[in-house]
Amino acid sequence: MRMSEMHMKTLREVPNEAEIASHILLLRSGMMKKLVSGVYGFMPLGWRTIRKIEDIIRQEMDATGAQEIHCSALQPAELWEESGRWSKYGPELMRLKDRNGRDFCLGPTHEEIFTDIIRNDITSYRQLPQNLYQIQTKYRDEARPRFGLMRSREFIMKDNYSFDRDEAGLDVSYKKMYDAYSKIFTRCGLTFRPVEADTGAIGGSNSHEFTALSEVGESEIAYCDNCDMAATTERAEFRDAPEVNEEMLPMEEVNTPGTKTIEEVASFLNLPKDRTIKALMFVKYNDEMTEQTGYVAAFIRGDRELNMIKLVNALGIPEHAIEFADEEKMGPATGIVGGFTGPVGLHDCTIVVDSELVGQKNMCAGANKKDYHLKNVNYGRDYKGDIVKDIKLLREGDPCPVCGQPTKVARGIEVGQVFKLGTKYSEPMGAYYKDENQQDRLIVMGCYGIGVTRTMAAVVEQHHDENGIIWPMSVAPYHVIVTLVSAADEQQKAVAEDIYGRLQAAGVEVLLDDRDERPGVKFKDADLLGIPVRITVGRGVANGVVEYKLRREADKTEKTPDEAVNDAIALVNAERRG
Ligand code: ATP
Ligand code: MG
Numbered sequence: 001m002r003m004s005e006m007h008m009k010t011l012r013e014v015p016n017e018a019e020i021a022s023h024i025l026l027l028r029s030g031m032m033k034k035l036v037s038g039v040y041g042f043m044p045l046g047w048r049t050i051r052k053i054e055d056i057i058r059q060e061m062d063a064t065g066a067q068e069i070h071c072s073a074l075q076p077a078e079l080w081e082e083s084g085r086w087s088k089y090g091p092e093l094m095r096l097k098d099r100n101g102r103d104f105c106l107g108p109t110h111e112e113i114f115t116d117i118i119r120n121d122i123t124s125y126r127q128l129p130q131n132l133y134q135i136q137t138k139y140r141d142e143a144r145p146r147f148g149l150m151r152s153r154e155f156i157m158k159d160n161y162s163f164d165r166d167e168a169g170l171d172v173s174y175k176k177m178y179d180a181y182s183k184i185f186t187r188c189g190l191t192f193r194p195v196e197a198d199t200g201a202i203g204g205s206n207s208h209e210f211t212a213l214s215e216v217g218e219s220e221i222a223y224c225d226n227c228d229m230a231a232t233t234e235r236a237e238f239r240d241a242p243e244v245n246e247e248m249l250p251m252e253e254v255n256t257p258g259t260k261t262i263e264e265v266a267s268f269l270n271l272p273k274d275r276t277i278k279a280l281m282f283v284k285y286n287d288e289m290t291e292q293t294g295y296v297a298a299f300i301r302g303d304r305e306l307n308m309i310k311l312v313n314a315l316g317i318p319e320h321a322i323e324f325a326d327e328e329k330m331g332p333a334t335g336i337v338g339g340f341t342g343p344v345g346l347h348d349c350t351i352v353v354d355s356e357l358v359g360q361k362n363m364c365a366g367a368n369k370k371d372y373h374l375k376n377v378n379y380g381r382d383y384k385g386d387i388v389k390d391i392k393l394l395r396e397g398d399p400c401p402v403c404g405q406p407t408k409v410a411r412g413i414e415v416g417q418v419f420k421l422g423t424k425y426s427e428p429m430g431a432y433y434k435d436e437n438q439q440d441r442l443i444v445m446g447c448y449g450i451g452v453t454r455t456m457a458a459v460v461e462q463h464h465d466e467n468g469i470i471w472p473m474s475v476a477p478y479h480v481i482v483t484l485v486s487a488a489d490e491q492q493k494a495v496a497e498d499i500y501g502r503l504q505a506a507g508v509e510v511l512l513d514d515r516d517e518r519p520g521v522k523f524k525d526a527d528l529l530g531i532p533v534r535i536t537v538g539r540g541v542a543n544g545v546v547e548y549k550l551r552r553e554a555d556k557t558e559k560t561p562d563e564a565v566n567d568a569i570a571l572v573n574a575e576r577r578g
Helices: 021-028 044-063 077-083 111-121 167-187 262-268 308-315 327-334 355-359 452-462 490-505 519-529 539-543 561-575
Strands: 032-036 039-042 074-076 094-097 103-106 130-139 154-164 192-196 206-213 219-223 230-232 252-255 277-285 292-301 322-324 350-354 363-366 372-377 387-389 408-422 432-434 440-442 444-451 480-484 510-513 533-537 546-550 556-559
Touching: 021 032, 021 452, 039 044, 044 130, 044 154, 044 167, 044 452, 074 077, 077 103, 077 111, 111 130, 111 154, 111 444, 154 167, 154 452, 167 192, 167 206, 167 408, 167 444, 192 219, 192 408, 206 219, 206 452, 277 327, 277 363, 292 308, 292 327, 292 355, 308 322, 308 350, 308 387, 350 355, 355 387, 408 452, 444 452, 480 490, 480 519, 490 510, 490 533, 490 539, 490 561, 510 519, 533 561, 539 546, 546 561, 556 561
Parallel strands: 192 230, 292 350, 350 387, 480 510, 480 533
Antiparallel strands: 032 039, 074 103, 094 103, 130 154, 154 444, 192 206, 206 408, 219 230, 219 408, 252 372, 277 292, 277 322, 363 372, 408 444, 432 440, 533 546, 546 556
């Protein structure tokens, strides 16, 4: 491609709203453009990278025997009502009505649609297993669209769904997808970790997230260097502190004026934080969020953090159906007193107690009375939980839930997720097949997603420097850029054209920067665009040399045009597949 003819506009300035490298660089390189918050379009170079990521996905999906189809983004509400998700999915679902008032949504995911296809098409065990995938635009009305492609409201996803006769079949399908995902992300040039994950709104029994390691990622993962434990911190189990062997002392009310936080009360009473109980108050709603269904008081040890995912799972409600309570309102209804809330004597709310508190003795908790706390509070004797479960967040240094060694915590970008769904959709939607004995059996499903556009952003996060993107060869929009320093110089022009033609003939994807621009602009753009190999044709041609530089390396070398062409071809062929 001749850059003089290409649609491209790079920006020198950092766009205001962009905070992280991928967002800044994808906008500055002109690869994508923002339309409105969380909605982006892709220009020629950006679109080429997206198509390369898609091609890698297609190759690896096809290699597993999965078949590509394409479903509509527009989905009728009826199918979502059958699965029960029309109400459960919450405000993230982009809902709309047609001219006759019929409800639709723009698909955030496609379990219902694929289950519908399969229940209509599959009758016999002979037709199973099946695995269908698509690469498609998804819609989610995210509460906080941000970081460009990381969390957008319209994005491209590869999603696929496996259909098996039984759990053993699902295990095989799941393993194939897990392995394919590892190949895909490796080929895209990502450093990643597969970790155990919560199953969230999609539901099901077993799941892994593929997390590209990055400080700007929104996922937090816990892992252990001593064993192979690796899980999102949302999901990671917690090893409760050992039971305390102490006599229960008589409960005692103490005046603690103005001590509203755990830090304040612990220092006022000269207690370690792990001898206190922290209270967190919530109000919960029905799935549609149209009415309140009650208050929740959650209690954990004072030195711990609450894990919201574990809390909503313990309550059996979707993540969107809970928020922090207005303590002024909750007080009269339940007996809590803001800043002085404890588990003793509460009423008319669901009390959720972290499992660890059961074995702790003589704890300090709020007295539900302004400026007072209670000392020597003991589970069983003084209070009970309606629900007792692990609801705490695993932090760096906490004992690994598997082996007990100190846990490590890292941040990452969730680029893909695989789920074992089991019969979560086939049951409500009636997706059956007939087995060898003509008995009706439920189809056992798995579902698997990759965020294509988020993967593009993750690649940029892991591969950039202060001057721009450094694309891995496998997903670079072009492999080589030939920078013609002076388009007016006939000799330079002839050499550049020759290199351009020979690389193209060898199947290398080449940009020829033949624009009428200053050399500085051309070099800056080449760095910003991140094309892996740059061959600069400048004054050196008078002495028979061009400059050869890899974007990922600082050094430049002089080579003859022949050497430069041959080296570029060899490098591209070695790396293009990823
Ligand atoms: P998250 O927890 O980040 O909101 P999710 O778990 O809801 O994501 P899935 O339903 O598992 O997402 O979707 C499959 C993949 O689609 C994710 O692994 C991610 O790569 C991508 N994805 C999900 N939401 C977005 C979004 N808002 N913008 C871009 N990509 C997304
Ligand atoms: Mg996910």
